Amino acid sequence: MYFSRLFAPTLREVPGEAEVVSHQLLLRAAMIRRAAAGIYTYLPLGWRVLEKIMRIVREEMDRAGGQELLLPIVQPAELWQATGRWDVYGPEMFRLQDRHGRPFCLGPTHEEIITALVRAEVKSYRQLPLLLYQIQNKYRDERRPRFGLLRGREFIMKDLYSFDRDEEGMRASYARMYEAYSRIFTRLGLAFRIVEADPGAIGGGLSQEFMVTAATGEASVVFCEACGYAADVDQAPCRPQALPREEPKPLEEVATPEVRTVEEVAAYLGVPQWRILKTLFYRADGRLLGIVLRGDRRLNEAKLQRFLGCLSLEMADDAAVAAATGSPPGFVGPVGLEDVVFYADAEVAQVTNAVAGANREDHHLINVNPGRDFPLRLADLRAAEEGDPCPRCGAPLSTAQGIEVGQIFQLGTKYSGALGATYLDEQGRERPIVMGCYGIGISRTMAAAVEQHHDAAGIIWPAPIAPYHAVVIPVNPQEGRQWEVAVQLYRQLGAAGIEVVLDDRPERAGVKFADADLIGFPWRVTVGKKVSTQGVVDVRRRGTPEEVSLAVEATAAFLREQLAAQGIETGSRTHNHDGDSFSCR
RNA sequence: CGGGGCGUGGCGCAGGCCGGUAGCGCGCUUGGUUUGGGACCAAGAGGUCGGGGGUUCAAGUCCCCCCGCCCCGACCA
Numbered sequence: 001m002y003f004s005r006l007f008a009p010t011l012r013e014v015p016g017e018a019e020v021v022s023h024q025l026l027l028r029a030a031m032i033r034r035a036a037a038g039i040y041t042y043l044p045l046g047w048r049v050l051e052k053i054m055r056i057v058r059e060e061m062d063r064a065g066g067q068e069l070l071l072p073i074v075q076p077a078e079l080w081q082a083t084g085r086w087d088v089y090g091p092e093m094f095r096l097q098d099r100h101g102r103p104f105c106l107g108p109t110h111e112e113i114i115t116a117l118v119r120a121e122v123k124s125y126r127q128l129p130l131l132l133y134q135i136q137n138k139y140r141d142e143r144r145p146r147f148g149l150l151r152g153r154e155f156i157m158k159d160l161y162s163f164d165r166d167e168e169g170m171r172a173s174y175a176r177m178y179e180a181y182s183r184i185f186t187r188l189g190l191a192f193r194i195v196e197a198d199p200g201a202i203g204g205g206l207s208q209e210f211m212v213t214a215a216t217g218e219a220s221v222v223f224c225e226a227c228g229y230a231a232d233v234d235q236a237p238c239r240p241q242a243l244p245r246e247e248p249k250p251l252e253e254v255a256t257p258e259v260r261t262v263e264e265v266a267a268y269l270g271v272p273q274w275r276i277l278k279t280l281f282y283r284a285d286g287r288l289l290g291i292v293l294r295g296d297r298r299l300n301e302a303k304l305q306r307f308l309g310c311l312s313l314e315m316a317d318d319a320a321v322a323a324a325t326g327s328p329p330g331f332v333g334p335v336g337l338e339d340v341v342f343y344a345d346a347e348v349a350q351v352t353n354a355v356a357g358a359n360r361e362d363h364h365l366i367n368v369n370p371g372r373d374f375p376l377r378l379a380d381l382r383a384a385e386e387g388d389p390c391p392r393c394g395a396p397l398s399t400a401q402g403i404e405v406g407q408i409f410q411l412g413t414k415y416s417g418a419l420g421a422t423y424l425d426e427q428g429r430e431r432p433i434v435m436g437c438y439g440i441g442i443s444r445t446m447a448a449a450v451e452q453h454h455d456a457a458g459i460i461w462p463a464p465i466a467p468y469h470a471v472v473i474p475v476n477p478q479e480g481r482q483w484e485v486a487v488q489l490y491r492q493l494g495a496a497g498i499e500v501v502l503d504d505r506p507e508r509a510g511v512k513f514a515d516a517d518l519i520g521f522p523w524r525v526t527v528g529k530k531v532s533t534q535g536v537v538d539v540r541r542r543g544t545p546e547e548v549s550l551a552v553e554a555t556a557a558f559l560r561e562q563l564a565a566q567g568i569e570t571g572s573r574t575h576n577h578d579g580d581s582f583s584c585r
Numbered sequence: 586c587g588g589g590g591c592g593u594g595g596c597g598c599a600g601g602c603c604g605g606u607a608g609c610g611c612g613c614u615u616g617g618u619u620u621g622g623g624a625c626c627a628a629g630a631g632g633u634c635g636g637g638g639g640u641u642c643a644a645g646u647c648c649c650c651c652c653g654c655c656c657c658g659a660c661c662a
Contacts, residue, residue: 012611012623013597017655037654091586143586146656261661279662290662298660314586315659329662357662383660457622476620510622517622528621538621 001468003503003512007044010515020216022450023148025459029519031446031467038145038153040443045519048467049446050156054135056187056464057158057440064180066131066160071110071117073137077103079112083418088311094139094153106139111415111437114161118433119421125165128423128433129173133160135442149447150218150403156443162436163416165423170410170434174206177408177438181210184440185405187567189462190449193400195221196231197407198302205410210440211402214451219404222384226395233399234302236384237391243274243350249367251335257362260330262295265364269355272296277348277356277368279333281321281340284310288324292334292344292370293382294351300383307343307379325359333357334374335365342374345381403448404441411435453543459520460543463566468499470559471521475509475528485552486527489537493525496556497570498563517542522566523559 008030017034018024026032031046042050058068074096080086086093086105094106107113114132122130135158145153162173178194185192190212197209209232211221223230259268266273276295281288282304289308293299305313318329324340325332333356334342354368370376386399413432416422422430446465453460463469470493474486490502501521503512509528516524526538526547536549539558550558560570 009595011596015596016591016598019656034654144658278660280659281662282659293660295660301659315662318662321662325662327662332662473621478620508620508622508624510620510624513622515623526621530621
């Protein structure tokens with residue numbers, strides 16, 4: 001492809017809409033353009049990257065025994081009502097009606113529709129196991145789309161669903177997918193971590209996430225250097241920390257004027273923050289309830305939601321808190337509120353002679369003893385923190401940020417049961433199909449790759465997903481020898497199966513170098529004065545400062561070798577026909 | 586959804602308080618000089634100032650409504 005023909009409108013300046021680096025660079029490097037909040041057009045360069053990601057994903061899905069199909073985007077409500085998720089998804093789901101007023105949605109995921117398909121078509125154990133997948137747009141009307149491709153409302157996703165006759169089969173399918181995913185992210189050239197995950201709204205049993213490590217990742221994970229344990233922070237169980245127990249003293253109310261926060265109360269009363277009981281109010285499926293935590297801990301809402309088994313969970317507003325407690329925020333506590341059900345984090349039981357709000361403005365209670373002064377209903381509700389003991393081996397946990405690019409679930413019979421997807425076994429008994437599901441965010445993976453691989457000048461694509469392998473830059477195309485050699489090299493590289501762009505634009509060298517860096521071609525071949533004087537061109541790998549001078553004839557072989565070392569197969573081709581006929585200089 | 590901010594040539598922004606000819610940089614077009622890290626000179630093209638309503642002799646600017654986009658959002662309980 002000649003650069004002058006490539007539809008790649010790069011931007012010199014950062015568009016104001018973009019905050020995170022992947023969003024900025026994908027826009028500037030002409031990979032994407034915004035169509036609406038959280039909805040993007042993929043330009044030719046970006047689409048090539050996505051195609052490469054999808055190709056690797058397809059190869060590994062097929063290798064693992066998957067078969068690709070395509071499912072509807074527009075899906076009827078009745079299927080979602082059957083599993084109860086029409087209501088669970090809430091405002092996140094794009095809903096629409098047809099001309100008769102019948103309700104539909106744009107598929108946020110495809111468990112329902114594929115289960116319905118399999119229910120209709122699979123009757124016998126002889127048809128199992130079955131692994132079906134699709135790669136297509138999915139739709140979630142996010143409360144707040146952000147970070148460009150990392151959290152969009154329309155996005156490309158691969159989902160594979162496994163159908164097995166029993167739990168053992170499901171576990172085998174799950175293991176195959178675990179293996180396939182590990183191969184995929186390795187082949188994509190991304191550093192990743194596999195963590196234990198919260199099955200969340202999808203439901204079911206065991207689940208793991210594949211996280212691309214990046215400082216800007218929105219997911220927090222904890223991991224153990226000692227034993228290799230790793231989990232999403234929403235999932236990691238916390239052991240209660242043992243605390244020194246004191247002899248319980250009588251409950252007492254003290255004045256704490258204008259002292260509201262845990263920090264302020266601790267400072268004012270001269271007690272450590274852990275001795276304070278923090279009380280929060282939530283509304284779970286409409287019902288008000290209280291949560292008690294140690295003052296220095298944070299609630300993990302995912303754990304709370306799992307524990308309660310509720311569909312919706314949100315913090316109660318100040319008015320509701322005031323109505324229930326008779327006190328403004330800052331002075332509320334669990335003591336004396338018989339009408340409100342309180343749940344306490346397991347650690348609360350360890351605290352003796354604690355401090356809590358008195359449910360009276362400007363007052364707190366001291367010497368509060370959980371169990372004595374309010375009923376204890378304990379659960380693991382707090383968020384894991386750096387330094388907490390590893391739930392497996394007890395060594396201190398570390399924390400990291402990551403971008404979730406894949407998640408695998410053992411669903412069991414949640415969907416097959418709800419939708420009646422069954423088969424007949426050898427004895428002619430009807431049994432529910434046992435399912436798993438396995439997703440990869442394709443478009444998100446592209447953004448994650450940029451988050452992980454970039455520098456001040458632009459993107460540094462891992463070679464397997466780069467839109468092109470190399471760019472050839474004649475420093476001065478007006479200089480006849482440079483131009484001839486550049487074209488010759490362009491043809492030779494193309495014939496060697498290397499995907500190459502010839503930067504034939506009448507720009508100064510600096511402009512072409514800057515665009516090459518921004519777009520992130522893994523290899524750059526510069527044809528300059530030295531081609532006349534010494535018969536050599538300069539070859540540089542993106543992201544490294546060194547340049548090697550090579551004889552023109554040696555260049556194609558060198559690049560093939562280098563690309564092969566990065567896992568790129570470059571079978572030679574007889575023609576290189578993309579764009580040559582439009583050549584101009 | 587709540588809070589904050591922003592919508593002015595393709596991109597990045599000024600102008601707005603204090604109403605009176607719509608500006609700057611980059612990009613784009615043409616010609617010339619340049620040519621190993623985002624050149625220079627000259628001449629050009631390009632704007633319903635997000636939309637609607639209002640105030641006024643006069644609105645990018647003041648008022649009202651709407652739309653779009655961006656950022657933040659338990660740790661206070």
